[in-house]
Amino acid sequence: MHENIDTLIIGAGSAGLAALREVRKRTDSFLIVNDGPWGTTCARVGCMPSKLLIEAANAFHRRNSFEAFGIRGAGQLHVDLPAVLHRVRSLRDGFVAGTIQDSDAGDRQISGRAHLLGPDRVSVNGKEYRARRIIIATGTRPRFENAWRSLGDRVLTTDSLFEQPTLGRRMAVLGLGAVGTEMAQALARLGIEVTAFVTRRSAAGLSDPEVLGALWPLLEREFAIHVGERARLAAHAHGVEVISGDHRVVVDQVLVASGRVPNVEGLGLDTLGVTLDEHGLPPFDRNSRQVADLPVFIAGDLDPARALLHEAVDEGHIAGMNAFAGQPQGFRRRTALAITFSQPNAAVVGRSFKELSGEDIVIGHIDFSRQGRARIAQENAGLLRVYADRATGRLLGSEMCAPAGEHLAHLLALAVNNGLTVQQMLNMPIYHPVLEEGLRTALRRAASQWSAKGGDKAVSDLEACDLNRCGVMD
Numbered sequence: 305m306h307e308n309i310d311t312l313i314i315g316a317g318s319a320g321l322a323a324l325r326e327v328r329k330r331t332d333s334f335l336i337v338n339d340g341p342w343g344t345t346c347a348r349v350g351c352m353p354s355k356l357l358i359e360a361a362n363a364f365h366r367r368n369s370f371e372a373f374g375i376r377g378a379g380q381l382h383v384d385l386p387a388v389l390h391r392v393r394s395l396r397d398g399f400v401a402g403t404i405q406d407s408d409a410g411d412r413q414i415s416g417r418a419h420l421l422g423p424d425r426v427s428v429n430g431k432e433y434r435a436r437r438i439i440i441a442t443g444t445r446p447r448f449e450n451a452w453r454s455l456g457d458r459v460l461t462t463d464s465l466f467e468q469p470t471l472g473r474r475m476a477v478l479g480l481g482a483v484g485t486e487m488a489q490a491l492a493r494l495g496i497e498v499t500a501f502v503t504r505r506s507a508a509g510l511s512d513p514e515v516l517g518a519l520w521p522l523l524e525r526e527f528a529i530h531v532g533e534r535a536r537l538a539a540h541a542h543g544v545e546v547i548s549g550d551h552r553v554v555v556d557q558v559l560v561a562s563g564r565v566p567n568v569e570g571l572g573l574d575t576l577g578v579t580l581d582e583h584g585l586p587p588f589d590r591n592s593r594q595v596a597d598l599p600v601f602i603a604g605d606l607d608p609a610r611a612l613l614h615e616a617v618d619e620g621h622i623a624g625m626n627a628f629a630g631q632p633q634g635f636r637r638r639t640a641l642a643i644t645f646s647q648p649n650a651a652v653v654g655r656s657f658k659e660l661s662g663e664d665i666v667i668g669h670i671d672f673s674r675q676g677r678a679r680i681a682q683e684n685a686g687l688l689r690v691y692a693d694r695a696t697g698r699l700l701g702s703e704m705c706a707p708a709g710e711h712l713a714h715l716l717a718l719a720v721n722n723g724l725t726v727q728q729m730l731n732m733p734i735y736h737p738v739l740e741e742g743l744r745t746a747l748r749r750a751a752s753q754w755s756a757k758g759g760d761k762a763v764s765d766l767e768a769c770d771l772n773r774c775g776v777m778d
């Protein structure tokens with residue numbers, strides 16, 4: 305026995321729920337299937353609880369600049385970790401409840417693990433469904449070695465970190481991608497003695513060695529970083545021993561942040577009749593999300609190319625729309641934008657330094673250690689670099705670790721998205737005193753390289769115009 309439906313969505317994360325919004329506009333004959341807890345990775349164990357922890361950590365960290373501001377008594381403050389974690393969960397639960405409520409599909413949502421039986425057949429909880437269209441959005445899970453399970457709650461991932469009633473005094477963090485960088489700094493700022501283990505000198509997804517070179521010592525000022533062999537974990541009388549080559553550290557708990565793996569096991573992608581790649585994924589078009597020429601679409605982090613919330617949501621919408629299009633359409637994707645919420649914020653906008661390698665580019669920079677507004681706020685650290693095409697002056701990308709970098713990165717993304725040149729960016733008004741003046745310095749330095757005279761002062765931000773026709777006051 306089987307049931308016929310029009311559309312079946314596998315996975316109710318941010319991508320699956322975005323697809324659901326499109327599907328509901330087009331048919332009532334749908335089913336969304338989710339394995340495990342509802343409420344999305346982002347709200348439950350990802351973006352939201354991590355930012356909640358970071359905000360608490362940064363609030364406490366601000367006490368370190370109080371003396372400089374002339375505010376005394378900061379030494380009296382202390383962190384109540386159970387209270388911090390309670391607030392994280394409490395607000396997080398509200399975000400999760402909102403997500404569940406907004407996406408409620410009544411009896412057309414079921415809990416269970418879906419297995420494909422072919423491009424139009426899916427089994428869930430022992431029942432077979434035949435669907436005209438299938439959207440697969442099963443996301444990822446933290447990379448975790450089976451051997452570590454015996455160490456119980458001493459080895460955490462972001463799936464379990466925020467559920468802890470409290471945390472140990474000493475923690476190791478494996479990996480300094482976005483998760484590791486954000487969490488290592490936040491835990492250190494909450495007073496935990498953190499040692500990060502990495503296999504190579506890289507952090508926060510930065511590819512520009514100068515920007516990484518600016519961020520690295522700032523991180524090292526807050527927690528120890530060991531670069532070496534892949535870390536091994538062993539039970540120890542006083543916790544867990546983390547071993548990397550000759551380097552050994554005993555900690556109370558370990559946070560594994562060494563990446564995420566796509567949820568493809570047991571999904572039955574091999575029944576689609578197409579060749580799977582080394583990650584177990586079928587061939588699909590990144591702009592239309594269609595798998596080969598099948599009525600099957602892929603969305604979200606399952607495809608690791610752009611494993612970020614706004615991209616997962618875009619992909620869900622694209623998949624949902626294209627599932628009903630006679631001829632699936634390719635959508636122009638947004639300018640790349642990735643922000644790691646360390647302090648200073650690390651960000652990559654547009655094309656990264658690595659992606660531009662070998663191209664004829666002009667680079668402008670600003671070192672925030674002497675930037676006015678950053679000094680006023682006692683946040684004067686970091687480096688921002690902009691990359692522009694030498695031939696056209698168009699801004700191509702940027703990498704940074706900068707105070708309020710999250711906002712500067714959005715401004716730059718808007719410019720890259722709209723194909724603006726460095727000179728066009730310099731035409732925008734910039735207030736005083738703001739951090740954007742730092743960005744302007746970087747742009748001016750880039751612009752000065754097109755000037756015959758060279759040097760910062762050779763460039764005017766305003767384009768010359770006929771005095772009779774422009775610059776007239778109303």
Ligand SMILES: Cc1cc2nc3c(=O)[nH]c(=O)nc-3n(C[C@H](O)[C@H](O)[C@H](O)COP(=O)(O)OP(=O)(O)OC[C@H]3O[C@@H](n4cnc5c(N)ncnc54)[C@H](O)[C@@H]3O)c2cc1C
Nearest residue numbers: 315317318319339345346350351418442443604605612613
């Ligand atoms: C700690 C952390 C912090 C993050 N912070 C940010 C951030 O600040 N900004 C940002 O942009 N991004 C952030 N991200 C990334 C963001 O969370 C993801 O891009 C997003 O959640 C991906 O959504 P998704 O729908 O692809 O996957 P998910 O939300 O994981 O949804 C997939 C769903 O499919 C289910 N599933 C799996 N297999 C099956 C099956 N066989 N049958 C049925 N259901 C199945 C899963 O259980 C899950 O519920 C963060 C991630 C983490 C881990």
Ligand SMILES: NC(=O)c1ccc[n+]([C@@H]2O[C@H](COP(=O)([O-])OP(=O)(O)OC[C@H]3O[C@@H](n4cnc5c(N)ncnc54)[C@H](O)[C@@H]3O)[C@@H](O)[C@H]2O)c1
Nearest residue numbers: 478479480481482483484501502503534562563611643644
């Ligand atoms: N602010 C944000 O937008 C944000 C925050 C967190 C996560 N995310 C997203 O979630 C996804 C997962 O992030 P992530 O940081 O877990 O993964 P990641 O793949 O970005 O980083 C993992 C890092 O761990 C290193 N590593 C791998 N094995 C290791 C080992 N054995 N020991 C030490 N280091 C090891 C890798 O070289 C890599 O640098 C990413 O796609 C990221 O974009 C985004």
